[in-house]
Amino acid sequence: MLSSELVILVSIGYVGLLYAIAWWGDKRARDGRSWVRNPTVYTLSIAVYCTSWTFYGAVGTAARNGLEYLTIYLGPTVIFLGWWFLLRKMLRISKAHRITSIADFISSRYGKSTQLSVLVTLIAVIGTTPYIALQLKAIATSYTVLTVWDYGMTQPVAETISVFSDSGFWAAVGLALFGILFGTRFIDADEHHEGMVAAIAFESLVKMFALLAVGIFVCFVMYDGIDHLFSQALNTPDTAKLLQLPEDGSARWMTLMILSMAAILCLPRQFQVIIVENVDERHLPTASWAFPLYLLGMNLFVLPIALAGLGALPAWSDPDFFVISVPLFEGQSLLALLAYVGGLSASTSMVIVATIALSTMVCNDLIVPALLRIRPFRMTERDDLTGLLIFIRRASIVVVVFLGFAYYRSAGASDALAEIGLISFAATAQFIPIMIGGLYWKGGTKTGAQVGLVVGFLIWTYTLLLPSLADSGWMNPALILNGAFGHPWLRPESLFGLSDFEPLTHALIWSMSLNTAFYVLISLFTSPSALERIQATLFVDAFSRKGQDTVIWRSSASVDDLYELVERFLGRERAFHSFRDFGWEKDTPWRGKGEANADMIAFTERLLAGSIGAASARVMVSSVAKGEMVSLEEVLEILEETSHVIEYSQRLEQKSAELEKAAAELRAANDRLKELDRLKDEFLTMVSHEFRTPLTSIRSFSEILVDTPTLDHERAEHFLSIIVRESERLTRLIDDHLDLARLEAGHSDWRAIDVDPRTVLDESVDAVKGLLDRKGVALTTDLAAQTVMLHVDRDRLTQVFINLLSNAAKFSDPEYPSVSVRGEAMDGGYLVSITDNGRGIAPNELEIIFDKFSRGGKYADDKPKPSGSGLGLAIAKHVVEHCQGKIWAESPPGKGATFRVFIPGHVFAPST
Amino acid sequence: MTPPRRLTERAFVLVLAAFFAWIPPLVGVFSLDGQIFGLPILFVYFFAGWAVLIALCAILTRSLRKVAQSERP
Secondary structure, three states: OOOHHHHHHHHHHHHHHHHHHHHHHHHHHHOOOOOOOOHHHHHHHHHHHOOHHHHHHHHHHHHHHHHHHHHHHHHHHHHHHOOOOOHHHHHHHHHHHOOOOHHHHHHHHOOOOHHHHHHHHHHHHHHHHHHHHHHHHHHHHHHHHHHHOOOOOOOOOOOOOOHHHOHHHHHHHHHHHHHHHHHOOOOOOOOOOHHHHHHHHHHHHHHHHHHHHHHHHHHHHHOOOHHHHHHHHHHOHHHHHHHOOOOOOHHHHHHHHHHHHHHHHHOHHHHHHHHHOOOOOOHHHHHHHHHHHHHHHHHHOHHHHHHHHHHHOOOOOOHHHHHHHHHHHOOOHHHHHHHHHHHHHHHHHHHHHHHHHHHHHHHHHHHHHHHHHOHHHOHHHOOOOHHHHHHHHHHHHHHHHHHHHHHHHHOOOOOOHHHHHHHHHHHHHHHHHHHHHHHHOOOOOHHHHHHHHHHHHHHHHHHHHHHHHHHOOOOOOHHHHHOHHHOHHHOOOOHHHOOOOOHHHHHHHHHHHHHHHHHHHHHHHOOOOHHHHHHHHHHHOOOOOOOOOOOEEEOOOEHHHHHHHHHHHHOHHHHHHHHHHHHHHHOOOOOOOOEOOHHHHHHHHHHHHHHHOHHHHHHHHHHHOOOEEEOHHHHHHHHHHHHHHHHHHHHHHHHHHHHHHHHHHHHHHHHHHHHHHHHHHHHHHHHHHHHHHHHHHHHHHHHHHHHOOOOOHHHHHHHHHHHHHHHHHHHHHHHHHHHHHHHHHOOOOOOEEEEOHHHHHHHHHHHHHHHHHHHOOEEEEEEOOOOEEEEEEHHHHHHHHHHHHHHHHHHOOOOOOEEEEEEEEEOOEEEEEEEEOOOOOOHHHOOHHHOOOOOOOOOOOOOOOOOOOOOHHHHHHHHHHHOOOEEEEEOOOOOOOEEEEEEEOEEOOOOO | OOOHHHHHHHHHHHHHHHHHHOOOOHHHHOOOOOEEOOEEHHHHHHHHHHHHHHHHHHHHHHHHHHHHHHHOO
8 A cells, every 4th residue: 555645746746747748849849859750759659549448457358358358459450560551541641631630531531521520529529538537537546546455455445435535536637737738739730749749658658668567577576487377377267268268259359359440540549649640651651560569568468467466366356457456465565656657647648639639629620610600709700719729629628528527427437447448449430431431432422421420329329328328327227128119129239139249249230330331322322512522532542643632712812811811720920931931832922912822722721721620621711712612513514614605606606607608699699690680681682682583584474475476486485495494593593592501501411522622623624514615615724633632522512613613604704715723732631723714803792702692793884694593602612611621712803703712631642 | 672562462461461360260269278388379379470460560561661752752
């Protein structure tokens, strides 16, 4: 037995030492010579996992259930051995997004959802409360054991003490104070508490040292070595069975492994030290083997101490406190005191980290979002918020610590330490499906996560928390025994008739399976928002993506607005440094009324996220940035709209071009129609005139024949021959007309073949030979030896030449008529020239001579030559143009007229 | 240097080995009477195995750390 004054003095002295270390750690960090930034301290800080549950409770578990206590440390070992797959990813993501807590982590993954972070925070607080109670109970009980336990005692210590004489109360006060001083000294942009980390690293050394000291004492002083101890234990059947596995312990073993694996990832304090307090990703590889090594060292002597306690101490002594009572029993007061200090360090480190982690969550994910929603509070318009934030965090610390104290005073005092701890583990394990799912599956949605979490938590409450409360007499045990509404299917410890498992395994099976099932199923049937999709991609593809948050802001915030916002949350100095560094790095102005770019707004959001959480940071930034965040959906919508507009305008342009074209075509068509109308009128006039001439003569001669029966036979015959000639002319006229009409309409048949123009010319000359001879025309032909092949309709071309030749004969000089024909191969075609020696064509007639009925318009005093139809040249022009050729007339005054026809074709070698 | 993929595979096998070594039924297999160096077999199985896995992890981590550093920008 030790005097309580001494124990209190040592306790206060130890806590004072912690304060000093923490203060020193903070000071070094502020001076930039941090002592904390190395892998050893990082590993030791993770050892906050070993609480008084380990220090005292593991020995108790070993004394009750043998090697089962190892599962709680083998699970975390597996996780750390696999650091490359899970922890590294969590660390990378958290650094990129400035994650401040596990609530922040989960809510960030699911679209920065405030509801989800509130939910996670509530579960974490409720789940951690029994755990804090466990630590306070351990401190109080170990104090009692140390000060009351005596060699001559024959029964357990059983006393009811008032709150203020309870050492647990004073422990709670001291720990709350520590948290206030070192957990919330300032609101930091990166949420590192270097003083606190230094203190808990030191505590990890102390508890390790204390436990090893007790273990070595037990093995080598009480017994002659560890093998001696074991051989003694094997002699007693009760202790011998602890050295093997219990017969039907498989399910519980598995449960404990899974719970401990979940705990190292999900316990708020573990998340705090592993992820949030990590200053360098490169520390993790060292911790991956060093932390399991620490766990190995902590556990090495647990079983020997338990066996020694069972062998030496009276049966009523609480195995949870063998670490103290065994040395006391052996008369080693100082060793017992050391063990007490070790236990104290284990408890205090847990409470400190847990309260700081929880206070961050309560502040960032519960209070601040709530305040943001209460309009009269005008959170978004307040000036300096650092003070308010610090106050909220300090109040949260006090609330969290005293929640634990209340649980310890009321419900938790009766249970074994490990059982209380396992209830906590099972609560936080509910985060596992949505966390692991969120890290490796992009399909997980916010709704799915919320429903899964709620379902898991409700089942945990019903199957574990309620029975625990009922055990403590807080509730009517009838509910536990008979189930809700007296239905056996709803019995909390054998839900839906599943009664083959002990309560913890039973609770884990139902809560985890339903949690996972709801999460997956609801995720599959809900669609994520755009922000959720972005965040899911950023989390799942953490290693394949370069760069940081890619959320786009569309806003009109000035740089000063953002600066002042950050100043309110982080304080003057930090805002100044952060913005200055950002401005220098990105080479943008970091003060002034100028509009902030999207980069700077995103930077502000990340900066704030580091101190008030992602969800609240979003709300705060959007309160300043007058626009709103552009969601991916909106971006897509805008894009879609734009592309629609572009497409529409393109279509319009196309339409208008088409319309213009159509209008032009219409105009042209109209002009053509007008022209055609005019031509038709003209044509009709001409045709009627042309037809009228032969008809008139036919009619007049016919009338003469009818009216003068006395006409002599000779004259009558003459008249009749005139009538016949005129009828023929009329027929020819009509034939030509029909021919031209066919040509113009494109209805005539064209049988294009390769011909030599010389043969065509020869044929044509032969055809008009009779006419020429009759008129006594002298014909000269001059066809060059060189020729080309033309691809034309032979008959049509013959028609053209005959027409030109007969015209030439018709218009040549009446007295000494002569016509010359000349054919020559030219570059790319064949040129035919037909020349007469008549009066020629008046220059103004040269162009219109090829029009219909523009017959023989030579000189004004020419008499019309009524024998032609007036359509020959028009037909010739049509034919030649159809062959891609050209026809034109030349008439130098006084030298007759020359008609030339050029038709393109292939040049051939001269035929010899 | 061993390619990163091979190292990752080794690390994965290490985790699987640790997990399956420490859950039923394998743990039950070593729940035997008898001693090694005067220590119960199951006790030795856990602690010796633990130490070996930690050592393997430490060796593997040295290589993985290089990979991690080389992949950082």
